[in-house]
Amino acid sequence: MGDGKRADSGSSDSGxxxxxxxxxKLLVLPHGYTGKPKKGHLVxxxxxxxxxxxxxxxxxxxxxxxxxxxxxxxxxxxxxxxxSVENARPDQKVIFNVVxxxxxxxxxxxxxxxVVKSTxxxxxxxxxxxSVYYYRCPDHRKNYVMxxxxxxxxxxxxxxYHFSYSFPYTYSRLQAYLDRIERKQLDYFKxxxxxxxxxxxxxxxxxxxxxxxFNSSDRKRVVFVTARVHPGESxxxxxxxxxxxFILSAHPVARVLRENIMFKVAPMxxxxxxxxxxxxxxxxxxxLNRHWQDPSPWAHPTLHATKQYLMNLHSSPDIDIDFxxxxxxHSTLSNCFMYGNIYDDEDRFQRQxxxxxxxCSNAEDFSYANTAFNRDVVKAGTGRRFLGGILDESSYCxxxxxxxxxxxxxxxxxxxxxxEETYMRIGRNLAKTFxxxxxxxxxxxxxPTASSFTKxxxxxxxxxxxxxxSSTSSNGGIRNTTISPIPxxxxxxx
Numbered sequence: 001m002g003d004g005k006r007a008d009s010g011s012s013d014s015g016x017x018x019x020x021x022x023x024x025k026l027l028v029l030p031h032g033y034t035g036k037p038k039k040g041h042l043v044x045x046x047x048x049x050x051x052x053x054x055x056x057x058x059x060x061x062x063x064x065x066x067x068x069x070x071x072x073x074x075x076x077x078x079x080x081x082x083x084s085v086e087n088a089r090p091d092q093k094v095i096f097n098v099v100x101x102x103x104x105x106x107x108x109x110x111x112x113x114x115v116v117k118s119t120x121x122x123x124x125x126x127x128x129x130x131s132v133y134y135y136r137c138p139d140h141r142k143n144y145v146m147x148x149x150x151x152x153x154x155x156x157x158x159x160x161y162h163f164s165y166s167f168p169y170t171y172s173r174l175q176a177y178l179d180r181i182e183r184k185q186l187d188y189f190k191x192x193x194x195x196x197x198x199x200x201x202x203x204x205x206x207x208x209x210x211x212x213x214f215n216s217s218d219r220k221r222v223v224f225v226t227a228r229v230h231p232g233e234s235x236x237x238x239x240x241x242x243x244x245x246f247i248l249s250a251h252p253v254a255r256v257l258r259e260n261i262m263f264k265v266a267p268m269x270x271x272x273x274x275x276x277x278x279x280x281x282x283x284x285x286x287x288l289n290r291h292w293q294d295p296s297p298w299a300h301p302t303l304h305a306t307k308q309y310l311m312n313l314h315s316s317p318d319i320d321i322d323f324x325x326x327x328x329x330h331s332t333l334s335n336c337f338m339y340g341n342i343y344d345d346e347d348r349f350q351r352q353x354x355x356x357x358x359x360c361s362n363a364e365d366f367s368y369a370n371t372a373f374n375r376d377v378v379k380a381g382t383g384r385r386f387l388g389g390i391l392d393e394s395s396y397c398x399x400x401x402x403x404x405x406x407x408x409x410x411x412x413x414x415x416x417x418x419x420e421e422t423y424m425r426i427g428r429n430l431a432k433t434f435x436x437x438x439x440x441x442x443x444x445x446x447x448p449t450a451s452s453f454t455k456x457x458x459x460x461x462x463x464x465x466x467x468x469x470s471s472t473s474s475n476g477g478i479r480n481t482t483i484s485p486i487p488x489x490x491x492x493x494x
Contacts, residue, residue, distance in 0.1 A: 242427025
């Protein structure tokens, strides 16, 4: 459109006919232009892995309206975007308006900005917050629009710019990462194919534990971690990689964990959704995190296989599932935090506050104030809620959430934007928190010396006491009746 008039953004669920697939090397020309394309006539593309951009409208030579493609088979979700732009002229300045988000409440209100990289600068970085605006737009039914200004400072023929809602982490990147680990032939790492997706992609299940534990008949303690059930929540994959990097490392704490615990990790529960550039849904348009109660082997094959595997572990007399943690990203809150379940048993309800408190002591970005327990009916189909009702009362099920944007560390007056590196740091801190928890409950016995273990356990007890004001019993356990305060009861959006 070259006359400055805008098309309807089609933000209702029934108005998405104009936004079906991704743009493919789309050359956007001024209205009525008939000459040869030239520098400054931008070319948009999203036909690549995890790409999402459904439509581009030319408003002026300095302004373009961009339409997010809805999740496949589900027009309700339009949040994730990832697209490239090329053929810019040197120092060309533009404003991009993302006009059809399906969510109005957003961290863009708090200063979040998209991320960008280019051919000559391949590291993703956030755009300056001062260049991003989030507002109700009268040209688009007064819906919220996110506009950002950008200058193409390098514009040779080979320079391609990529823009994304958050730091992408693709299915292929995960496969390459796991392939590299496999080539190391670590005797404490096992990778297996749990099932294939509808589009025949791998659902990987990783097992990390000391080599002697694989064939041992001794009772095993299991920590089960999942991520990317919602494909657009890419920070979850960065957390998982940080977690895996640490527990696979030669760090003494990682060795102690492997000797005592068996970690099971399903790093990407929705490979098709990730590959297709969806935000919330699978290829067939299902929010998989609402189908744990009765997943279909043909419609939700990854969820069905994961649930069956967990149920087999649960029924095994030699297995104790101590933790189930499902990792997500949050689009409206800051910091890292957890959601847990509400139980009628007050003692069990109190005990599950311990792990988030320990996490708070290890991670400067973890917010105990944002941590909450709930049992909303609409969440009954989530992994946390379903497994919390099935597993033994000694098992703890959490959703670990991290902001798409920033955190407060209590030291700086200004919130700190997350990066790929700080997301990975959360994974390392999660692993270290398992160490603290098992030391505290006397279930991890490091090999070196008993005296060093005792010192470490006392340090952990004091750490938790400082955080919660709780007392400890003579056997090193937590007196559950003294843990306070209980986190707020609040609805989660996982």
